[in-house]
Amino acid sequence: MRRFAAVDLGASSGRVIVGEVDGNRVALTEAHRFPNRPVKIGRTLHWDVLDLYREVVDGLRLAGRLDGVGVDSWAVDYGLLDRHGGLVGNPVHYRDERTAPAVEHARELLPADLHYAATGIQFQPFNTAFQLVADDWAARGAVRALLVPDLISFWLTGQEGTEITNASTTAMLDPRTRAWSEQVADALGLDTDLFAPLREPGSVIGDVLPSIGLEHRVPVYAVGSHDTASAVVAVPARDENFAYISCGTWSLVGVELTGPVLTEDARRANFTNELGVDGTIRFLRNVMGLWLLQECHRTWGTTDPGALLAEAAALPPSPATVDATDSRFLAPGDMPERIAAACRETGRPEPRTRAELVRCVLDSLALAHRDAVADAARLSGRRVDVVHIVGGGARNELLCQLTADACGLPVVAGPVEASAFGNVLVQARAAGALDGDLRTIVRATEPLRTYAPRPEGALSRGA
Numbered sequence: 001m002r003r004f005a006a007v008d009l010g011a012s013s014g015r016v017i018v019g020e021v022d023g024n025r026v027a028l029t030e031a032h033r034f035p036n037r038p039v040k041i042g043r044t045l046h047w048d049v050l051d052l053y054r055e056v057v058d059g060l061r062l063a064g065r066l067d068g069v070g071v072d073s074w075a076v077d078y079g080l081l082d083r084h085g086g087l088v089g090n091p092v093h094y095r096d097e098r099t100a101p102a103v104e105h106a107r108e109l110l111p112a113d114l115h116y117a118a119t120g121i122q123f124q125p126f127n128t129a130f131q132l133v134a135d136d137w138a139a140r141g142a143v144r145a146l147l148v149p150d151l152i153s154f155w156l157t158g159q160e161g162t163e164i165t166n167a168s169t170t171a172m173l174d175p176r177t178r179a180w181s182e183q184v185a186d187a188l189g190l191d192t193d194l195f196a197p198l199r200e201p202g203s204v205i206g207d208v209l210p211s212i213g214l215e216h217r218v219p220v221y222a223v224g225s226h227d228t229a230s231a232v233v234a235v236p237a238r239d240e241n242f243a244y245i246s247c248g249t250w251s252l253v254g255v256e257l258t259g260p261v262l263t264e265d266a267r268r269a270n271f272t273n274e275l276g277v278d279g280t281i282r283f284l285r286n287v288m289g290l291w292l293l294q295e296c297h298r299t300w301g302t303t304d305p306g307a308l309l310a311e312a313a314a315l316p317p318s319p320a321t322v323d324a325t326d327s328r329f330l331a332p333g334d335m336p337e338r339i340a341a342a343c344r345e346t347g348r349p350e351p352r353t354r355a356e357l358v359r360c361v362l363d364s365l366a367l368a369h370r371d372a373v374a375d376a377a378r379l380s381g382r383r384v385d386v387v388h389i390v391g392g393g394a395r396n397e398l399l400c401q402l403t404a405d406a407c408g409l410p411v412v413a414g415p416v417e418a419s420a421f422g423n424v425l426v427q428a429r430a431a432g433a434l435d436g437d438l439r440t441i442v443r444a445t446e447p448l449r450t451y452a453p454r455p456e457g458a459l460s461r462g463a
Contacts, residue, residue: 002067002433005031006423007056007152008227009073011249012036012294014052016059017417018066019424024436026424026445028417032059038093045093045332049079049148053155057212065216068427069156069208070223071149072230072419075169075274076128079151080135080142088142091151092135094126095331102134110187113267118181120260120273121171124286125327128170132190145194149225156220157206160196163222165229167198168275175260175273175281201229201277202430223426224277228252228284231390233277233422234415236442241385243373245403246418247393249291251324251365253372254284255382266379270325277426283380285372288324290393292361295335300354311355313398318360320348324368366402373407387411390418394449404451415446 002021008014016032034055039046060069080088092098103125112123121127128147137145146154147166154160167173167180172190174181180192199205205220224230231246235256246252260273260281274282297305322329322342329338336357340350343360351357369387377384387409389400394413404411415421421442428434434441 002428002431003063003065004068004070004424004427004431005060005063005066006223006420006427007059007069007071008230008417008420008423009052009071009148009152010036010227011074014055015417015420016056016063017420017424018063019421019428021424021428021433024434024441024444026421026428026441028420028424031063034059039090044098045096046090047077047093047148049087049091049151053152056152060208060212060214066214066218067433068431069218069220070423070427071152071156071220072223072225072227072423073149073152075147075166075226075228076124076126076131078128078131078145078147080137080140081144081146082141083143088137088140091148092131094131097331099125099130099134102130106130106133106188109189110184113264115171115184116267117262118183119171119173120175120262121169122270122272122286125330129172129184129188129190132194133188137194143194144196146196147225150196153205153220153222156208156212158209159206161199161205161222162195162197163225164198164200165224165275165277166226167195169226173275175275178275201225201426204430221427221430223423226274227419228282229274229276230420230422230426231418232256232282233425233438234418234442235388235390236412236414236439236446236448237386237388238439238443241383243376243384243387245369245387245389245393246391247289247389247399248391249289249294251287251289251369251393252282252284253287253369253376254282255376255380255384257281257283257380257382261380263379269375269379271376271379277422283376285375286325287365287368287372288326288329289365290396292324292329292335292339292365293358295332296357296361299334299336308355308358309396309398312359312362315355315359318351318356318363320351320360321364321367322360324364362396362399362402365399366406369403370406373409384409389413390415392416400449400451401454404453408453410453411451412448413451414448415442421446
C-alpha cells in the first residue's frame with residue numbers, strides 16, 4: 001500500500017486528502033479540511049496564504065505515513081518574494097478590482113488579438129499578466145513571483161519552480177513552445193526572470209523540510225498544480241469524444257486536445273488554451289459556476305441550502321435566466337440583487353422567491369454549459385458524445401440533470417474530489433505505484449452516475 005497526500009486548495013476551502021494506492025486501485029480519505037477565508041484590508045482583498053500554509057502543515061501531520069505530497073490550487077494568483085525568500089505581503093485575490101485600469105493600459109501596449117495569438121489565453125481581467133502590470137512589485141523589492149501552489153511547495157521544500165499547467169494560465173506562456181512568451185513580456189514591460197524555472201507534472205520538487213516535523217522522508221511531486229488540470233486527469237472518459245465540466249466555484253467547460261486553437265473565432269468566443277498533464281491542451285471557457293449560488297446563500301445567511309435546492313427542483317424551468325459568463329457577477333456582494341437587475345435589463349421577470357432564484361441560477365448555468373460545450377466542439381472540430389461533470393458540482397443532481405437536458409447529451413457525474421484524485425494519480429504514477437491508464441483506474445475506483453437528457457428538457461435547450 002502506497003499513500004500520497006493531495007493538498008487541494010479551492011477558493012472557499014482547502015483539503016488534505018490521502019490517496020491509498022493498492023495495485024491499480026485508489027481509495028481517497030480526507031485527512032483535514034479547512035476554510036479559505038480571504039481578508040479585506042482597506043480596499044484590497046487578499047488571500048490569507050499564511051493561514052492556508054499552517055492548515056496544510058497541520059493536515060500533513062494528521063495524514064500519517066506518506067510516500068508523496070502534491071499541491072494544486074486555483075490559478076493566476078501569486079506571492080511575491082524578496083531576495084531573501086521572504087514573502088512581500090499576502091497575495092491579492094483575483095476578485096479584487098485593482099486590475100481594471102491595468103487592463104486598459106495593457107491593451108494599449110499589446111492589442112487583444114496579438115496577445116491571444118501569442119498565448120491562446122482567454123481574456124479575464126484577473127489574468128496574471130494584468131495583475132503584474134497593476135502591481136508595483138519592483139518598488140516593493142520583489143525578485144520572484146511564485147504562483148500559489150508553487151509558493152506552498154517552496155515553503156514545504158525550500159525549492160523554487162513554476163509548474164507548467166498553472167504557468168499557462170498567466171497569459172504569458174506560449175502553448176506551442178511551452179515556454180515564456182518574450183513577445184508578451186517585452187510588450188507589457190514584464191520580466192520573465194521574475195518566475196522560477198518551469199517544471200513538468202510528475203517531476204520531483206524536493207523532500208519535505210525536516211523543520212516541518214514529519215517523522216519520515218517525504219518527497220513533494222509537481223502535479224497538475226492548476227486544480228482544473230488535476231481534475232481533468234480524473235475525468236473518467238472512455239475515448240476522446242467527450243466534453244468536461246470541472247464544476248465548483250467556477251465551471252470550466254471544454255474539451256481535451258493535442259494542440260491549441262489560436263483562431264480569431266476562438267478568441268472572440270473567449271476560449272482559453274491551458275496546458276494539461278501529458279502534453280495536452282485544455283480548450284475551455286470559464287463560466288461563473290456555483291459561485292453564483294454561494295454568494296446568494298452568503299447574502300441570505302442560508303442555514304439549509306439543501307431545502308432551497310429541493311424547492312427549486314420542484315419548480316418548472318425558470319422564465320428568467322441570466323448570462324452566467326457576465327463579469328458583473330465576478331466580485332463579492334449582493335448576488336440576488338445583481339441577478340434581479342440582470343433580469344430587469346433583459347425584460348425577463350425577476351425571481352419572486354429564493355427557490356425561484358436558485359432555479360434561475362441553475363437553469364442559467366445549464367444553458368451556459370450547453371453553449372460552451374457546443375462552442376468547444378465547433379471551434380475545435382472535436383465530436384462530443386458525452387459530458388463529464390467532475391468536482392463539487394457532481395453532487396448537485398438538479399444541475400447535472402439540467403445540463404443533460406440543455407446539452408441533449410448524457411452527463412456522467414463524478415468523481416467529486418476530482419482535483420485531489422488527479423493529483424494523487426500523477427504522484428503515484430511518478431513514484432512507480434501505478435502502471436495502468438489513469439482514466440481506466442478512475443472508472444474502476446469511483447462510483448459514477450449517468451443522467452440521460454429528458455424529452456421534456458427540450459424547452460431548456462431552446463431557451
